[in-house]
Amino acid sequence: xxxxxxxxxxxxxxxxxxxxxxxxxxxxxxxxxxxxxxxxxxxxxxxxxxxxxxxxxxxxxxxxxxxxxxxxxxxxxxxxxxxxxxxxxxxxxxxxxxxxxxxxxxxxxxxxxx
Amino acid sequence: xxxxxxxxxxxxxxxxxxxxxxxxxxxxxxxxxxxxxxxxxxxxxxxxxxxxxxxxxxxxxxxxxxxxxxxxxxxxxxxxxxxxxxxxxxxxxxxxxxxxxxxxxxxxxxxxxx
Numbered sequence: 001x002x003x004x005x006x007x008x009x010x011x012x013x014x015x016x017x018x019x020x021x022x023x024x025x026x027x028x029x030x031x032x033x034x035x036x037x038x039x040x041x042x043x044x045x046x047x048x049x050x051x052x053x054x055x056x057x058x059x060x061x062x063x064x065x066x067x068x069x070x071x072x073x074x075x076x077x078x079x080x081x082x083x084x085x086x087x088x089x090x091x092x093x094x095x096x097x098x099x100x101x102x103x104x105x106x107x108x109x110x111x112x113x114x
Numbered sequence: 115x116x117x118x119x120x121x122x123x124x125x126x127x128x129x130x131x132x133x134x135x136x137x138x139x140x141x142x143x144x145x146x147x148x149x150x151x152x153x154x155x156x157x158x159x160x161x162x163x164x165x166x167x168x169x170x171x172x173x174x175x176x177x178x179x180x181x182x183x184x185x186x187x188x189x190x191x192x193x194x195x196x197x198x199x200x201x202x203x204x205x206x207x208x209x210x211x212x213x214x215x216x217x218x219x220x221x222x223x224x225x226x227x228x
Contacts, residue, residue, distance in 0.1 A: 004157075006157075031214070033214065035216070042218045042219065042220075043158075043216055043217055043218050048214055048215075056212065056214075059215075091157050091158070093158075093216075095214075099213060100146070100205060100206060100213055100214075102148075102160055102163065103160070103214070103216060104160055105150075105158045105159065105160075106157050107157045108156070108157045
């Protein structure tokens with residue numbers, strides 16, 4: 001595809017359940033980013049991948065959050081034992097390389113924890 | 115990164131040019147001006163960026179003042195689908211550091227009216 005894709009587009013889960021969010025970056029992009037956007041709020045950086053490595057995980061809110069990237073392409077963000085405050089839009093972006101390159105965003109996954 | 119100031123909202127008639135201003139009076143010589151927009155319930159969309167020369171692409175034009183302290187995003191023929199929040203940000207041009215972490219301010223809500 002031409003752009004960044006994310007799935008699912010919407011996810012409703014019960015408090016305490018685990019969820020997995022998927023991101024397919026633009027083909028050939030080596031850098032991948034996860035952000036979170038709560039209702040009416042700005043972007044919150046979560047994690048940055050360069051290839052399959054994550055040199056910056058500083059934005060992950062707690063140890064319930066983890067992410068991996070395989071084959072230098074698809075990434076999965078996992079939230080364990082979800083809490084209501086995890087409800088947000090989770091955005092994935094990719095860029096040709098890290099640093100100052102233009103980031104292109106996916107449509108996001110809207111997570112609602114009941 | 116330098117901070118930016120944008121009007122909270124603007125209106126534009128369909129078919130007219132939309133001119134969105136941004137002040138970035140503390141911008142450094144090595145910082146680019148970037149514009150993104152976010153249509154309701156969608157992920158941020160990259161529009162255009164520039165360093166000091168004016169730029170044009172299929173979506174918009176970016177006019178940067180000679181002193182680089184402000185810029186204007188121009189949508190030449192606004193349509194109803196251009197209704198969105200427009201974000202002006204500045205990013206360091208060099209690689210390295212943590213300049214990959216994007217942060218958006220409040221942005222300008224552009225409403226295109228029929």
